Amino acid sequence: MRIVIAEDLYLLREGLVRLLSAHGFEIAAAVASAPELLEALVEQRPDVGIVDVRLPPTHTDDGLRAALLARAQVPGLPVLVLSQYVEQLYARELLADQAGGVGYLLKDRVFNDEAFTAAIRTVAAGGTVLDPEVVAKLLNRRSRDEPVARLTPREREVLALMAEGRSNVAIAQRLFIAEKSVSKHAAGIFDKLDLAPSDDDNRRVLAVLAYLDS
């Protein structure tokens, strides 16, 4: 699996390269600024781009904007955005094109290399991985949006775990229920959110998006 890494701090960039190489990922490019990142993403077409939100030249959200720009040019280009802080606002912007293949995690999630590499694979496969902190804030909200308000507490739990990028198997393990019941809850969620039958991954993205928009 080919990966482009964008991180301006040398130590972190090298750390990521070492970590991912050790897990058998191929590093197509490791860059330190937003313009380099955009070029690498569009030309290298990696399986996943791992992007720090804050990059030169302006040291604000250049990385995020470069990632969005790349996805505008190459629809669905998988991007996993890392940051020292997570914002629902940025999560919404990443998910807004409904193309999937998006991840948004706190940088310290890298410490758990298994979960981190799993997240990379989910994003590469077109799935959605949101940081538990974003999801926790989502759960905290009282929705005024009718469809999301109609979800049962259990369905909301399942939707939250979906947003974190977990598969049905992982959700079933986490909630101590059968995988079949997870599928049933998922179907209930798609139904209540008026998501027409299509491939499962896309519907999961749309469900998360509906959740974010609520």
Place this chain on the structure above:
Amino acid sequence: MIFSIVLALTIGGIASVLAWARRGSPRPDSLRGRIRARGWGLLLLPVAMSAAVMAGGAHGLVPAELGLAVLAIVFAPKLAAKLVPFGVLSLAVFGIHLAKLHRDGSNLRVQYLFVHAGRGAWIAPVILAEAAALFVVALWLLLRTDAPGAGLLRPLAARWLDRRRGISLIDSLFLIPVVGLVMQLLGPGDWFGIQAINGLDAGLIDLTLAGAALVLIFRSRAWAATLAAAGLLVLGAYGWLIAVFWPVLGFAYGFSDLRNPAPSPLWTDAVEGSLLLALGLWLAPRVMRHHLGEPLDSPDPELAARAQQLTKRVQALTQTRRDAVDTAAAELRRIERDLHDGAQARLVALGISLQAAERLFPTNPDAALALVAEAKESSSQALTELRDLVRGIYPPVLADRGLADAIRALALDVPLPVELDIDLPAPVDLPVASAVYFSVAEALANITKHAGARSVRIQLSQSLLAGPGGLLRAQVTDDGCGGADPTHGTGLAGVERRLAAFDGILAVSSPPGGPTIVVIEVPCALSSLKTSTS
């Protein structure tokens, strides 16, 4: 006499020609430069004439004075140009004096500007008219050149022309020299004359006038006022002394012309003395107050209002600056404590865990691994604490995206449906944006904690028309239970102090039963306007 006039004309003419020939290329934009360039040294002619004529028969003095004038024109043209208005003025004064001498029956035969002052009843009015014209010219020159005193006369003239602003007490004192001239012209005494020059009152008036002129030159208005007040008091007292002691002593010089056998000068002296004394008594305490540091009573209401405004502003600035310093100090103290007890402590623990793990690896790898996992957990927690701390100092979204998106992000984190209405046509300066952000955050936190609201509405707008930098307005409305009191608790009071540093205000309307409306208004220097001028 004829000889001295011819001499004056000749030397004055030569001097003027010399001055004209010396015109160089001075700064063309300054009046002084233009005077030099156009050889306006010709105007020194009247100075020379007046010097010659007033010197009377002292022929020896005239060439000396004229020589000095020539030297001044040739070697100190700037000074000569400055002296021109005074030369014209002295000529005008002499004309007035001459007219009065003729009115009183003198037959002094001198050449004035266009008439030869000899016999004839028609001469006095003609000389007077010429003197008045010269007087006007002298004043005009004083106002137009930067002669000594012009700096004071110019604003004075501007003020007199603009009647609406009124004339202040100090300003009106500058009328004293003019009043002196009028008295000289119309009064019965002979103050500038040889007889009266021996009189104490005339001497005092001359001294007062000379003092006022000096003060004008050295531009100390306060001392001019003091001098005027003192002179008036002494003159007033002197008038009364004459009235009382004239019959006893049998001689003295009064305000009336005492050379003539006046039947009874006593009552006029007493009246004039009373008037002068009253004026001096009215003036003295005011002048003294000024010297003691109190402002003079100014009849300019605009100025007084402005002074009051400025005083209030200074008080407000002193208060808000103290608050801002206190807040910043408390904030730093909090950050220091948070770092000390949080991230720093975690990092120490992390180091200890790693150190122990390092020692255990050869003998007990399992225990070492457990310690490494512990260290990882420690670093994760340190990061979480640092993240929270950073959010409290300066929210990252605000740094990345500015106020509008920062408020949007804030709204997303509120566990309530939030309606947003944001209209910011221009970017807001970061310090102002930060203050408004934390104010809105505090309002939202209060709503979440206390209001029991079902929904929130946040409006953020910017009025570019109000004030030079525009006005930033944020309004947070909730449909909760109301009854919020900004004087209770520290949250909103802190917000108020924080906004005050930017001249911002916080208003809370929260009747029991709701709704609660929190309005924040801050005048903001707009970044775009700043950068567009740089």
